[in-house]
Amino acid sequence: MAQQVASARKRVLDATEALKEEKFNARRLELAEAALETLGELGYARTSLREIAQNSEFTHGVFHYYFRDKTDLICCCVSHYKAKCVTRYDQVTASAQSREELMEGFLAKLAETLRKEARMHRLWYDLRAQALFEDAFRKDVIEIDKSLENMIWRIASRYAELGGKRPAVSAGVLYALFDGLFQNALLKFLSNDDDAVPELLEEVRRLLPTIC
Amino acid sequence: MAQQVASARKRVLDATEALKEEKFNARRLELAEAALETLGELGYARTSLREIAQNSEFTHGVFHYYFRDKTDLICCCVSHYKAKCVTRYDQVTASAQSREELMEGFLAKLAETLRKEARMHRLWYDLRAQALFEDAFRKDVIEIDKSLENMIWRIASRYAELGGKRPAVSAGVLYALFDGLFQNALLKFLSNDDDAVPELLEEVRRLLPTIC
DNA sequence: GACAATGCTTGACAATTGTCAAACATTTTT
DNA sequence: AAAAATGTTTGACAATTGTCAAGCATTGTC
Numbered sequence: 001m002a003q004q005v006a007s008a009r010k011r012v013l014d015a016t017e018a019l020k021e022e023k024f025n026a027r028r029l030e031l032a033e034a035a036l037e038t039l040g041e042l043g044y045a046r047t048s049l050r051e052i053a054q055n056s057e058f059t060h061g062v063f064h065y066y067f068r069d070k071t072d073l074i075c076c077c078v079s080h081y082k083a084k085c086v087t088r089y090d091q092v093t094a095s096a097q098s099r100e101e102l103m104e105g106f107l108a109k110l111a112e113t114l115r116k117e118a119r120m121h122r123l124w125y126d127l128r129a130q131a132l133f134e135d136a137f138r139k140d141v142i143e144i145d146k147s148l149e150n151m152i153w154r155i156a157s158r159y160a161e162l163g164g165k166r167p168a169v170s171a172g173v174l175y176a177l178f179d180g181l182f183q184n185a186l187l188k189f190l191s192n193d194d195d196a197v198p199e200l201l202e203e204v205r206r207l208l209p210t211i212c
Numbered sequence: 213m214a215q216q217v218a219s220a221r222k223r224v225l226d227a228t229e230a231l232k233e234e235k236f237n238a239r240r241l242e243l244a245e246a247a248l249e250t251l252g253e254l255g256y257a258r259t260s261l262r263e264i265a266q267n268s269e270f271t272h273g274v275f276h277y278y279f280r281d282k283t284d285l286i287c288c289c290v291s292h293y294k295a296k297c298v299t300r301y302d303q304v305t306a307s308a309q310s311r312e313e314l315m316e317g318f319l320a321k322l323a324e325t326l327r328k329e330a331r332m333h334r335l336w337y338d339l340r341a342q343a344l345f346e347d348a349f350r351k352d353v354i355e356i357d358k359s360l361e362n363m364i365w366r367i368a369s370r371y372a373e374l375g376g377k378r379p380a381v382s383a384g385v386l387y388a389l390f391d392g393l394f395q396n397a398l399l400k401f402l403s404n405d406d407d408a409v410p411e412l413l414e415e416v417r418r419l420l421p422t423i424c
Numbered sequence: 425g426a427c428a429a430t431g432c433t434t435g436a437c438a439a440t441t442g443t444c445a446a447a448c449a450t451t452t453t454t
Numbered sequence: 455a456a457a458a459a460t461g462t463t464t465g466a467c468a469a470t471t472g473t474c475a476a477g478c479a480t481t482g483t484c
Binding site: 037042043044045046087122125126129130131132133134138141142145168169170172175176177178179180181183184186187190191203207210 | 254255256257258334337338340341342343344345346350353354357380382383384386387388389390391392393395396398399402403415419422
């Protein structure tokens with residue numbers, strides 16, 4: 001009997017322990033979310049913890065309660081960012097019944113992404129560049145890169161499938177291409193080039209059928 | 213006669229003036245060159261003027277004599293960087309007499325670039341990312357991007373020409389593709405992935421003939 | 425309701441930053 | 455060679471940075 005009580009208490013402790021941790025992680029994500037706002041606005045180089053705190057409902061000390069240091073915070077931001085964008089096109093891929101529908105759905109989402117999430121994407125390119133200098137970011141960045149590659153591949157192979165074909169290039173090549181195109185379009189877009197979005201769409205519309 | 217003397221003096225003044233300016237610009241480039249070293253090592257975010265000065269034969273004050281501010285220095289670095297890399301493959305393009313020769317020359321140069329100039333290239337990607345946040349860098353970055361696009365295009369169209377063909381895609385698409393591939397390979401290379409270089413070469417070797 | 429644990433704020437710290445001005449050195453001009 | 459212009463060094467400045475510890479508030483536990 002004593003044993004049962006002991007193990008029951010242990011379970012309770014474990015449960016509360018898990019709850020604590022969950023709460024802790026939830027707050028971490030909240031803080032990371034807030035940090036992403038400022039990072040997207042200013043970029044990695046110009047973002048300080050105090051600036052992050054000021055643009056949030058928290059004070060700068062909290063960040064050191066939840067993160068080992070600044071790098072830890074940024075890493076958490078990067079990881080969190082991943083989850084937000086990796087499934088962006090999956091809805092379109094899943095619901096499209098024809099090549100045309102998939103193409104239009106993809107293009108629409110692409111345009112929306114470029115227009116409304118330009119800040120998050122420039123941050124992504126910024127952080128990916130930082131990974132070229134700092135080991136600490138590399139693991140997460142490479143992982144995201146891979147996820148994005150898979151995302152593009154899912155669209156492309158589905159598009160090919162709807163035409164009874166197979167993509168003519170590898171997932172890596174396809175991702176490199178789209179990544180390059182998007183990066184270029186983003187720079188144009190942020191330079192207030194009104195043609196950035198339509199040009200990207202036109203390029204993709206022409207390109208995708210020749211590859212897949 | 214008085215007029216002739218006056219105009220002669222004016223010419224002399226102009227000449228010395230030009231000499232001064234030339235000397236001034238030469239020093240500017242020296243300083244920019246030195247700055248590029250540190251920038252390539254640390255990246256934009258972690259590079260201070262003092263750090264640049266310490267890794268050079270100059271003191272930190274000089275930089276403010278030759279540059280309006282830090283941004284001005286970085287811009288000068290970016291511009292200067294451009295000249296150094298935009299003609300990298302032109303020798304190969306000009307001398308190659310066959311598709312095979314051009315391919316092998318290009319691949320060799322590509323491998324050398326990735327291996328020996330990784331630091332400069334990660335800086336390029338870093339600064340291009342900064343241009344997404346700072347207007348000041350945009351003009352130069354867009355110009356370099358265009359120059360690199362042209363560079364790739366010269367190779368590709370020559371390669372196609374040697375096979376009596378024409379490139380199947382636009383210059384923009386081709387650049388996006390190679391830029392994406394190189395960026396990815398660079399990250400792998402800097403992560404001590406020994407396969408980075410051979411994989412990039414293999415990819416390009418397979419890809420180029422299908423496009424051009 | 426006392427107590428402890430957790431969460432959060434505040435202020436201080438040492439270090440670093442860009443900038444600038446005054447002093448110094450060197451070169452050029454007269 | 456004196457004087458002026460140019461180039462360079464040095465040190466100081468105010469602001470900002472990441473970090474941390476002491477204190478305050480809130481929550482949960484017994």
